[in-house]
Amino acid sequence: MPFKALWITETAEGKFERKIVERSIDDLPAGEVVIKVLYSALNYKDALSATGNKGITRNYPHTPGIDAAGVVEISRSELFTVGQEVIITGFDLGMNTCGGFGEYIRVPAAWVVRKPEGYTLRECMILGTAGFTAASALFKMELMGQNPQQGPIVVTGSTGGVGSMAVAILNKAGYEVIAITGKANAAEYLTHLGANSIESREWVYDTTGKALLRPKWAGAIDTVGGNTLSTILKGCQLEGNVVSTGLVGSSQLATTVYPFILNGVSLLGVGSAETPMARRMAIWDKLSTAWNIKDKLQAVVKEVSLEELNATYIDAILEGKVMGRIVVKLAEK
Ligand SMILES: NC(=O)c1ccc[n+]([C@@H]2O[C@H](COP(=O)([O-])OP(=O)(O)OC[C@H]3O[C@@H](n4cnc5c(N)ncnc54)[C@H](OP(=O)(O)O)[C@@H]3O)[C@@H](O)[C@H]2O)c1
Numbered sequence: 001m002p003f004k005a006l007w008i009t010e011t012a013e014g015k016f017e018r019k020i021v022e023r024s025i026d027d028l029p030a031g032e033v034v035i036k037v038l039y040s041a042l043n044y045k046d047a048l049s050a051t052g053n054k055g056i057t058r059n060y061p062h063t064p065g066i067d068a069a070g071v072v073e074i075s076r077s078e079l080f081t082v083g084q085e086v087i088i089t090g091f092d093l094g095m096n097t098c099g100g101f102g103e104y105i106r107v108p109a110a111w112v113v114r115k116p117e118g119y120t121l122r123e124c125m126i127l128g129t130a131g132f133t134a135a136s137a138l139f140k141m142e143l144m145g146q147n148p149q150q151g152p153i154v155v156t157g158s159t160g161g162v163g164s165m166a167v168a169i170l171n172k173a174g175y176e177v178i179a180i181t182g183k184a185n186a187a188e189y190l191t192h193l194g195a196n197s198i199e200s201r202e203w204v205y206d207t208t209g210k211a212l213l214r215p216k217w218a219g220a221i222d223t224v225g226g227n228t229l230s231t232i233l234k235g236c237q238l239e240g241n242v243v244s245t246g247l248v249g250s251s252q253l254a255t256t257v258y259p260f261i262l263n264g265v266s267l268l269g270v271g272s273a274e275t276p277m278a279r280r281m282a283i284w285d286k287l288s289t290a291w292n293i294k295d296k297l298q299a300v301v302k303e304v305s306l307e308e309l310n311a312t313y314i315d316a317i318l319e320g321k322v323m324g325r326i327v328v329k330l331a332e333k
Contacts, residue, residue, distance in 0.1 A: 007021040050101075131165040153170050309328050
């Protein structure tokens with residue numbers, strides 16, 4: 001059966017080209033479950049894969065898309081039945097396994113999650129890896145004892161995918177949120193999501209060289225890395241938890257040990273793609289119940305076709321121009 005997919009190829013000169021092609025289910029890698037993809041979503045990582053970043057995707061040609069939501073078409077697993085609504089975020093999908101920017105995927109059953117309660121498939125993709133990562137960050141902070149009474153939480157890259165989701169989830173969980181953004185026109189958007197105050201990127205970009213700063217926040221979900229993350233560590237209150245999730249600013253981190261040994265600050269990491277299934281289910285359950293942000297999702301989404309994704313949005317996310325989440329509609333049920 002032919003289907004449409006975004007296809008990235010590498011030329012003999014080492015350049016990368018992308019176009020929409022027809023593929024066949026027979027071309028897909030081995031796996032127990034074939035899924036008809038109704039929705040996918042664009043993440044920063046997808047744009048890196050789509051432009052030839054070999055740290056993400058080793059071999060081309062390739063179809064990116066780390067998120068997919070759809071209906072089981074063929075199942076050789078007892079865990080899933082034909083017609084069941086399911087989602088996948090992460091594992092190797094879209095990295096070295098053909099991903100959600102195609103109308104069908106074939107994957108191991110161990111990657112597949114039944115559709116979380118309380119959300120449609122489309123809403124699951126508005127959340128997608130971004131929402132799951134933001135929720136994973138708060139999940140880890142709370143395992144370390146973080147609570148709303150400790151004080152405000154900083155979110156960097158707050159109009160991006162992970163950032164927008166983090167603002168909404170933290171607000172829902174009762175935290176005061178300080179949203180950091182480089183966009184001048186984002187105040188209404190961030191306030192609607194649940195930001196209590198909005199600050200510039202410079203506010204968390206220390207240039208004094210001091211080892212510690214006057215504490216202004218009780219924790220953070222950081223998507224930027226580099227001096228931003230270093231500043232957040234220096235300015236964090238006693239026993240605060242800072243989660244590193246991304247590197248849109250820099251993959252480097254220069255810090256002293258003072259935030260850790262004098263203020264008891266903890267630096268936590270989230271690598272959502274490889275989250276074990278039991279914790280994965282626990283985090284989606286939180287998103288379905290106490291951290292349900294269904295009422296905020298419509299405000300963050302722009303729905304596009306595969307053609308629009310290819311023509312505009314892959315480049316836009318790399319330039320930091322995307323606000324919220326880009327959901328890709330692949331097919332009707
Ligand atoms: N650890 C994980 O499991 C995981 C999962 C998903 C994503 N990530 C990582 O998290 C990061 C964000 O991903 P995303 O999908 O949310 O990307 P995104 O939608 O592009 O959001 C990134 C946001 O960061 C801000 N930004 C961009 N360039 C910046 C710079 N040079 N300095 C400071 N801020 C900058 C912008 O927000 P403002 O304009 O509002 O400042 C931008 O919208 C990426 O590094 C991605 O690889 C990690």
